[in-house]
Amino acid sequence: MTAIKIGVITVSDTASVDAAADRSGPTIQEIVRKRGHGCVRSIILPDDEQRIRETVKNWCSESAVDWIISTGGTGFGVRDRTPEAISPLLEREAPGIIHLLLSESLKHTPLAALSRPVAGTIGNTLIVTLPGSVKAVKENLEALFSNGFIEHAIDLIRGGTGKQVHATMGSGHGGEPHHHHHHHHDHRVPQPRSILSHDPSLPVHARHRISPYPQIPLDHALKMIVNEIKPLGVVSLPVTSALAGHILGEDVYAPQNIPLSKTTSVDGYALRSSDPPGVYKVLTSKTHALADVLPDGSIFRINTGGPLPAGTDTVIMVEDTELVSTVKEADGQDAEEQEVKTLVQVPPGENIREPGSDVHKGDLALQKGEVLTSLGGEVGTLAFVGRKEVRLHRKPVVAILSTGNELLDLQSPNPLPFDGWGGIWDTNRPSLQAALKGMGYNVVDLGIVVDDIDAHVKAIKLGLENADLLLTTGGTSMGSSDLLKPVVERQFGGTIHFGRVSMKPGKPTTFASIPTTKGEHERKFMFALPGNPASALVTFYIFVIPALRKLGGWREDKCHLPRVRVKLEDTMRLDPRVEFHRVIVKAGEEGLRAMSTGGQRSSRVASLSGANGLVQLPTKREGGPDRLEVGSYADAVIIGELQM
Template structure:
């Protein structure tokens, strides 16, 4: 977790007159500076008198602009007539934290019964935690000890930043388990035996279910040890075992596209800061009658100087109005009367212009703050920065030069199989004339990934041997956030991915078979790469159509979750479409590749033809997958033309 930004406010009539009298504020800062988890800059240390307005102004400034994660005040929490800190802070809180108040009082009451006369308040203002402490140095030290003990504040800040607090909760669970009788622990298996989280915690590696790849072919499994699970169960496994990547700060420019905001963005000032014009024309007074007026410009008149009576000021769209004016007349409502002459006696600058109408006050004027006022929430944490430009434009509009975002995942891809040949580096043909199969998956997946805005590391083609698998997977884990493989997921003796993941990397296979068509052997795993982090691995089928369909159904949601996308946007959108041809049903959920076209009567789905899993041409031109439900019992064997069904949208919808 990045350093917790702290602001300290001392509330004291005396200290506001003489900063040297403030001992509590420096004490808090000294305590925090001894802990590397906190950051407290001098610019975020203030002193105000015992005045509710002054207290509110400083605290609101810190919180509404989200300049800090934690505000600690000291002083003004007692029973004195000038003790007004609780009255200033309490109305500002969006959520109260009564537990923190109890913690502070409990600690102080251990030392003196007079602590019962303290009136602390605590809670959150937007995403900032606010805690009020007494004014005495002794009480401050006692209260700070309580807040820092056991990581109370660190955990609270993590939660307000949008974190899950998973590590803290699991440590508590582990502590509880260690205090239980051994017999009871054996009866209550840990959830770690079933699920490996993106935040990996040290525990016994799961027992491999895959065959030993070093054993002969006769020793392989004849039936898959991985249960068939439903589409929804598979999606749930992905959601449960992948968490967003860390955040970082980027400059506000075109490269922000595709990222997700990791902070709320507030307007730091009014926009526009002063009255500006929304048209090209002339600024003047609403009392000015139609007539002929001398023209002033920025060359001969400062906007901070009141415009002389009987003059107008030429102004372009977006420009500020000069002092003394309250309206703007459009160019179209004026007539040029005369110009200045230059040395060549040619027409030059405008000298006089006739206004044809009288313009009411505020006409064609954008008032200060009419687009955004200071402290307005202009973009929310979790909003996607789209390539359409609106979000980047908004950030630039309010003057944000940089912003905190979730890191986009880097993706490593590889293909497996002795039979796979690189299109541009084909291997020599063997004597039997077999030349291999051109690798379709890497180029198609890379094109899709880069089209979605992800950086890709191409690890090439890996032969069906254990050592190359181990070496290449390790390289992918070292350099990427997620690994995509194709091939090697079925029941062949040389299908090595599941065994290598389990036996050489202590990985957890969360699912190895799904009741979908195409893509039944699709595999999702996580591999621990350090004490705290596990990285996701998707082993997609080798058949090209299967690999691409499963990429859109399973990998895209994982990539979005890693990149901090809100949960409701992680899966690709679904729309209702009308079938334009009959479609047979399978016992599995089937994704039938289609072209979705929009007409006056809604969306229509046209099949791309044969749907064989190896027929990558079925995806050529496809912009969606019709989701065909599994056939069950006495249900029809196919859906007829005209049936309304759901379709996953993977590309731009065409027009009929």
């Protein structure tokens, strides 16, 4: 049978605030993937009965998954409401599965009797609730996967006869589980069970008139991205300026004291603290070895950071001395200091950096997970402690393409065969490449792809082979020639995680994953951004940057661009969707102020020229205001350097 598409719901008040606290959800995803199946949806919800119920209903109505597994909220705690949320939705209950889960858990602990599992079907989707502990999750899934049980159940729910499973179980293999065989011997392009996109081989009149993809809330889309994407691996790279933007994959400790010996913090002369003011002979590194004790009546000229010679314990600054005599060149010109008069007696340890005063051997210099910024401090620290190489998360390579027969490449325009119309300059590739390269990402330019299935397949294959993330613009809406979703689902067996987001601009933004053998993970991700230039850039900053950062090993709480509170200098109209208004944010004595860049039409890329922020406007609600007035406050995503 084909791989099972699974959705995982973690129910936890704690994990809904801090995703790092979720241990059971990732455990489920790992187990099902090892069994040859795919986790295509995942979400963390608080112990909120209504939200749990709405999520299950939406996933089932979209036919997005074959099997929903929830973890958490099944006990007798005050907030445990998962059974109450799901039970009313079930069309056919599955008491046998409940018995299986309880009997398995009771083998390990009598406390399992306090669990209240629920199981059954809604349409063609199986729902099973598991406890919240990792241990219980592992035990329950082991029971469900035993002897191909769950594959048999899903096959029947899909409308199959179960003959394949019965034949396998009766073929003399002694009842060993055979779930791996269903997956690994099928070398055809994997096909998702639910293909929502239109069939591009059908006539134009047969295309969808209403998008089959649910319009999901912005916060759900953002959570889905960081939950689905896993960081790339760790590699060793030489310590150079090229490390900017990488994430440390190891703790960096100082291998020795810095400074290694006593050094000076000023330009001056090393001497003994017992030496009184007077005239002294000047020695230098050319006339005296550091290991030899400094002779009486001499001082040693030293520059900031230089080591002290043996026998000295203090440093007098140049400003506290006077030149007495010099050594002359053959032509009579002054060549070198010969004698200097010290004007003060310097106490011991003056102007000296002790060994290890900057860093002690074994000190933690930089912590795993830190960003090596382009400001230089982190790369400088690596050099300071003498690291020639360091282990880092690999930065993702991005493949980028634009779609549309109407597009012209600015640098190599080919005339279009349309009478009386010259086409449109491809704005998105240059603008997105500028943003990506400015952030230090390597970009594979796949060019302009015409509205043809074979051309789309060829370009996407090339992107999968040469990059870690695919970024496309155009071809995401309802036109008959909008091919990206159909190609991803039908030609690549990919999964559309979301195909519409309740936001403005950028409603048709699409986030998808495609199975692949060409990378570190079993799938690669793709963003299909809208074709309108302003929409493409806004959605790039809101969705793609968090994805790139997650791939690059950034902590989840650092994946999104920073947000600040700003005071509006212009009136901004509200929309039923969340809107990102392009602004110029300036810092002044009264704090941060945001000025609109003018018309916000999605095709007007000039609205982003000079913009360094995106004000996130709240949704317009029935009976509420239809605008934010001048002087109102709102949150803004910072996409560039603040102005003064």
